[in-house]
Amino acid sequence: MQRVPGATKSADKSDRSGVARKRAGRADERIHSEIYAAIINHQIRPATPLQEDALATAFGVSRTIIRKVLQRLAHEKLVDLIPNKGAFVARPSIEEARQVFEARRGVECILIAKLAATISDAGIGRLTDLLDAEAEALTRNDKKRRLQLSGDFHLELAALAGNAVLRDFVQELVSRTSLIIALYESPGAVPCSQSEHRDIIDALKRRDAKAAVRAMEHHLRHIEAQIDLADQPSRVDFAALFKPVA
Amino acid sequence: MQRVPGATKSADKSDRSGVARKRAGRADERIHSEIYAAIINHQIRPATPLQEDALATAFGVSRTIIRKVLQRLAHEKLVDLIPNKGAFVARPSIEEARQVFEARRGVECILIAKLAATISDAGIGRLTDLLDAEAEALTRNDKKRRLQLSGDFHLELAALAGNAVLRDFVQELVSRTSLIIALYESPGAVPCSQSEHRDIIDALKRRDAKAAVRAMEHHLRHIEAQIDLADQPSRVDFAALFKPVA
DNA sequence: TACCTCACGAATGTATACAATTCATACCAA
DNA sequence: TTGGTATGAATTGTATACATTCGTGAGGTA
Numbered sequence: 386m387q388r389v390p391g392a393t394k395s396a397d398k399s400d401r402s403g404v405a406r407k408r409a410g411r412a413d414e415r416i417h418s419e420i421y422a423a424i425i426n427h428q429i430r431p432a433t434p435l436q437e438d439a440l441a442t443a444f445g446v447s448r449t450i451i452r453k454v455l456q457r458l459a460h461e462k463l464v465d466l467i468p469n470k471g472a473f474v475a476r477p478s479i480e481e482a483r484q485v486f487e488a489r490r491g492v493e494c495i496l497i498a499k500l501a502a503t504i505s506d507a508g509i510g511r512l513t514d515l516l517d518a519e520a521e522a523l524t525r526n527d528k529k530r531r532l533q534l535s536g537d538f539h540l541e542l543a544a545l546a547g548n549a550v551l552r553d554f555v556q557e558l559v560s561r562t563s564l565i566i567a568l569y570e571s572p573g574a575v576p577c578s579q580s581e582h583r584d585i586i587d588a589l590k591r592r593d594a595k596a597a598v599r600a601m602e603h604h605l606r607h608i609e610a611q612i613d614l615a616d617q618p619s620r621v622d623f624a625a626l627f628k629p630v631a
Numbered sequence: 632m633q634r635v636p637g638a639t640k641s642a643d644k645s646d647r648s649g650v651a652r653k654r655a656g657r658a659d660e661r662i663h664s665e666i667y668a669a670i671i672n673h674q675i676r677p678a679t680p681l682q683e684d685a686l687a688t689a690f691g692v693s694r695t696i697i698r699k700v701l702q703r704l705a706h707e708k709l710v711d712l713i714p715n716k717g718a719f720v721a722r723p724s725i726e727e728a729r730q731v732f733e734a735r736r737g738v739e740c741i742l743i744a745k746l747a748a749t750i751s752d753a754g755i756g757r758l759t760d761l762l763d764a765e766a767e768a769l770t771r772n773d774k775k776r777r778l779q780l781s782g783d784f785h786l787e788l789a790a791l792a793g794n795a796v797l798r799d800f801v802q803e804l805v806s807r808t809s810l811i812i813a814l815y816e817s818p819g820a821v822p823c824s825q826s827e828h829r830d831i832i833d834a835l836k837r838r839d840a841k842a843a844v845r846a847m848e849h850h851l852r853h854i855e856a857q858i859d860l861a862d863q864p865s866r867v868d869f870a871a872l873f874k875p876v877a
Numbered sequence: 878t879a880c881c882t883c884a885c886g887a888a889t890g891t892a893t894a895c896a897a898t899t900c901a902t903a904c905c906a907a
Numbered sequence: 908t909t910g911g912t913a914t915g916a917a918t919t920g921t922a923t924a925c926a927t928t929c930g931t932g933a934g935g936t937a
Contacts, residue, residue, distance in 0.1 A: 411714075412921095437889070447922045448889090453702065460706045469889060469928050481795070488796040495737035549727070550734040554800055658891095683919070693892045694919090715898050715919060 416444050417454045424463050424474055425536070425563045426529060435464065435472040462561055475564055482565045486609040489558045490602055493539065496546045496555065497585065497601045501594035508545045512586050515541055519579055536563065538582055562608075569612045581607060662690050663700045670709050670720055671782070671809045672775055677722040681710065708807055721810055728811040732855040735804045736848055739785065742792040742801065743831065743847045747840035754791045758832050761787055765825055782809065784828055808854070815858045827853060 420440075423429045440451045455472045458464035465473045477485070500508075515538045522530040536559045543555035581604040588597035666686075669675045686697045701718045704710035711719045723731070746754075761784045768776040782805045789801035827850040834843035 438887095449921055449923090452889090456699065456702060457706065460703065471889065484794045484796045487794055488800070491741035491797065492738065492800075495741070548730045548733055550730045550804070551737065554734070558796070684917090695891055695893090698919090717919065 412444075412446055413450050413453050416440075416446070416450065417457055419444075420454060420458065421461075421463065421560070424458075425560055426533065427563070427567045429474050431474045431476040431564055431568050433474045435474065437471070461557060463564065475561075476568060477561065477565055479569070482569060482612065483609075485558055485561050485565060486605060489555075489562065490605050492551060492554050492558065493542070493605065494598045494601055496543055496548075496551055497589075497597045498594045499546050499548075500542065501589055501592055501597045503547070504545060504589055504592075509586065509590055511541055511545070512538065512589070516579070516582055516586060519582065523579055532563070532566075535582070536560075542585075565612065571611065658690075658692055659696050659699050662686075662692070662696065663703055665690075666700060666704065667707075667709065667806070670704075671806055672779065673809070673813045675720050677720045677810060677814050679720045681718040681720065683717070707803060709810065721807075722814060723807065723811055725815070728815060728858065729855075731804055731807050731811060732851060735801075735808065736851050738797060738800050738804065739788070739851065740844045740847050742789055742794075742797055743835075743843045744840045745792050745794075746788065747835055747838055747843045749793070750791060750835055750838075755832065755836055757787055757791070758784065758835070762825070762828055762832060765828065769825055778809070778812070781828075782806075788831075811858065817857065817859045 420429075420435070429435075435455060437448045437451050437455070440454075441448045444451070455464055455466065459466040459472070462477075463475050465475050467473065515534060519531060519534040519538065522534055539559050540552075540556060543552040546552070581600065584600040585597060585604065588600050666675075666681070675681075681701060683694045683697050683701070686700075687694045690697070701710055701712065705712040705718070708723075709721050711721050713719065761780060765777060765780040765784065768780055785805050786798075786802060789798040792798070827846065830846040831843060831850065834846050
C-alpha cells in the first residue's frame with residue numbers, strides 16, 4: 386500500500402538552527418497549508434491514507450501537531466477520520482457531490498447578486514487580472530495552474546463581497562469541489578469555461594445583477610455537468626477475483 | 632476572575648468502574664456537546680475563559696481531550712483560541728454579527744425556496760410539532776426552552792431540505808446567532824416572533840415559495856432588528872473610575 | 878482444503894512529562 | 908511616585924511514553 390506521499394522535508398530538526406530561524410511556533414499552520422495544497426492540487430488522491438507517524442517524521446514534528454492538523458482538515462471535509470483506523474483523504478460520494486454543487490449554486494449566486502450592486506472598479510480589476518492569468522495558463526496548457534486559478538477566481542469573488550462568513554463557506558465548497566473533480570472528472574472533459582468567467586465579469590461590469598446570477602448559475606451547472614454523474618465504478622476488480630476455473 | 636463554570640462532574644476516574652462502564656472511547660464527543668450546549672444556552676457568557684486544566688479535571692480526562700474539543704469549538708466559531716493565552720467563549724463583533732445575519736438570510740432563503748417545492752406532509756408535521764412545543768414554552772414563559780426550540784425550528788427546516796452541506800452551514804449560523812443574542816440582545820426585546828414561524832409554515836403548506844421566502848426574510852430581519860445595532864457598550868465604568876474629587 | 882483461534886505487529890487513542898510563554902508581583906533606582 | 912527590570916507562578920505548547928484497538932497470518936484441527 387502506498388504510504389504517504391512526498392513532503393520531502395529534511396526530517397532532522399537541526400536545520401531549524403539557521404540564522405533567521407523563524408521561532409518554532411505556528412509550525413502547524415505551515416503543515417496544514419502544505420497538506421491542504423497537496424490535496425487541492427491533486428497531488429494526493431482521495432482515499433490515500435495519511436499516517437500520523439510518517440507525516441510526523443516527514444515534517445520533523447511530533448504526532449501531536451500532525452493530529453491537530455488532521456483534525457482541522459477533517460473539519461474542512463478534506464479528510465475522513467475513521468476511529469482506530471486513521472486519516473484518509475476524503476472520498477465524497479456522488480450524493481455529497483451533488484449537495485456541494487447545489488450549495489455552491491445557492492451561496493455563490495447570493496454573493497454575485499450582492500457584488501453586482503456593490504463591486505468597485507478596483508474589484509473588477511482584480512477579477513480581470515485573475516482572468517488574464519487564467520488565459521495565460523490556458524495557452525501554456527498548464528492544467529494544474531488553471532485549476533488553481535479557477536478556484537482563486539471564485540474565492541476572489543467571495544472575498545470582494547465583503548462577507549467573511551460567506552467567503553469561508555465558499556472556500557470550503559471550492560476545496561471540496563476540487564476533491565470531487567479529482568474523483569469523478571470524466572476523462573474527455575472539456576476544459577471548463579474560461580469564457581464563462583468572462584461572462585460573469587462582463588455582467589458585473591454592467592452592474593447587471595440578473596445577468597450575473599444567470600452567468601454564475603450556468604457556469605456552476607456546467608462544471609457539474611462535466612462530472613460523471615453515474616455511480617462511481619466499484620474499484621474491486623471482480624474479473625480478477627473470480628477467475629474462471631481454467 | 633471567574634474561572635470555569637460548573638460542569639459538576641466527579642473528577643475522580645474511579646466512578647468509571649461502574650457495572651456497565653460504557654467504554655472510554657468517544658468521551659470527547661460527550662464533552663463537546665456539553666460545552667457546546669452550555670454556550671448555546673447562555674450558561675457560559677461570551678469572553679469567559681475556558682481553562683484547559685480546570686476542564687480536564689472537571690470532566691475527568693486529560694488536557695489532550697480538552698484541547699481537541701476546544702479546537703473543534705474554535706472551528707465552529709464558538710470559541711476564540713488565542714495563542715499562548717488560552718480559549719475563550721467567542722465574542723463576535725458587531726460587524727461579524729451583521730455578516731452572520733446576512734449569511735442566514737441568504738442560505739435560509741435558498742433552503743425555504745427549495746422546501747416549498749419539495750416538502751412532504753410529514754415534514755410539515757414535524758415543523759408543526761416544533762411550533763406547538765414552542766407555543767407551550769411560551770405559555771410557561773420558559774425563555775431558555777423557547778430559545779432552544781426556536782433554533783431547532785430553523786435546524787429542522789434545514790434538515791428537511793435534504794442537503795447536508797447547507798444544513799451544516801445553518802447549524803453553524805444558528806449557534807453563532809445564539810452567541811450574538813447573548814452579547815447584544817437589547818433588554819426590552821420583544822419575544823421574537825412565534826407567529827413568524829407560523830407564517831413560514833403556512834406558506835410551506837400552500838407550497839407558495841415566494842411567500843415562504845418573504846416570510847423567512849422578514850423573520851430574520853426582525854430578529855436582527857431586535858439586536859442592538861450600536862457598538863457594544865464599553866464595559867468600563869468611567870463614572871466610577873473618574874470620581875469627582877470630593 | 879477449509880475454517881477457526883490466537884498471538885503478534887502496527888497504528889491510533891490517551892495521559893503525562895517537559896519546555897516555552899505570559900502575566901503579575903516585588904524590588905530597585907531615579 | 909514613576910519607571911524599569913527581574914523573578915516566579917500559572918498556563919499553554921510540544922514531545923514522548925503507555926494503553927488500546929485492529930488486521931494479519933501462522934498454526935492447528937476437522
